[in-house]
Amino acid sequence: MTESAAVLIRIPTPLRTYTAGADMVAVSGDNVADALTALGRQHPGILERVLDERGELRPFVNVYLGSANIRSLEGLGTPLEMDDILAIIPAVAGTIPR
Amino acid sequence: MNPILVLPGPLQAEMEMLARRGYPRESCGLLLGWSGENGRHVVHYQQPGHNLAAGNDRYELDPEDYLAAEMAAKAAGLAIIGTWHSHPDHPARPSATDLALAWAGWSYVIIAVSSGNVAELRSWRLGGGDFAEEEIYHD
Numbered sequence: 001m002t003e004s005a006a007v008l009i010r011i012p013t014p015l016r017t018y019t020a021g022a023d024m025v026a027v028s029g030d031n032v033a034d035a036l037t038a039l040g041r042q043h044p045g046i047l048e049r050v051l052d053e054r055g056e057l058r059p060f061v062n063v064y065l066g067s068a069n070i071r072s073l074e075g076l077g078t079p080l081e082m083d084d085i086l087a088i089i090p091a092v093a094g095t096i097p098r
Numbered sequence: 099m100n101p102i103l104v105l106p107g108p109l110q111a112e113m114e115m116l117a118r119r120g121y122p123r124e125s126c127g128l129l130l131g132w133s134g135e136n137g138r139h140v141v142h143y144q145q146p147g148h149n150l151a152a153g154n155d156r157y158e159l160d161p162e163d164y165l166a167a168e169m170a171a172k173a174a175g176l177a178i179i180g181t182w183h184s185h186p187d188h189p190a191r192p193s194a195t196d197l198a199l200a201w202a203g204w205s206y207v208i209i210a211v212s213s214g215n216v217a218e219l220r221s222w223r224l225g226g227g228d229f230a231e232e233e234i235y236h237d
Binding site: 013014 | 168
């Protein structure tokens, strides 16, 4: 059995309250879901802001692998390689008042 | 005590110009700076973003612009401390959707543009499930 890939996850400012201010967190995982789960184990509370109750990516959160949105790859099942960098990107969105 | 946003005049003028130019669509961007004493936010520069949303009544900043701004912020020793967007022909107060999609701890600058002219600029910060208006200082 090969070792899981060691990857880095960029943490956006609003979620750094869960990581004691850290902007990057090192984790291991064979795919994006594994890496996010590992992040959640290290920093309780953060995973719930990224994934919904069914374990799917929340609609207003994006995760990028390098410069590619994982939604355009294989989603949470996107495989990871050693030294990949994931970025959690919070949606910046809204509407005018009704 | 209201939260404080330090927004230098030239940066405010820059955002207002972009909001006017984008009218009647919503314009948007990110605020880069640092968090000081008592949670005071100090803006060093703003980074305009592409609005990917269809229609003139909404905005969705391109996640790639977010990623680029975050890397630029890190390189400069700063952080993304908030966002700005315009409300064409509507007041500079957050909508229910703005609230639902807001992230705690960020400043949300809203620029009301009426008939192509800036009517007002106000800023808000989410805390305890609702927005509190920020006091804006220009230096």
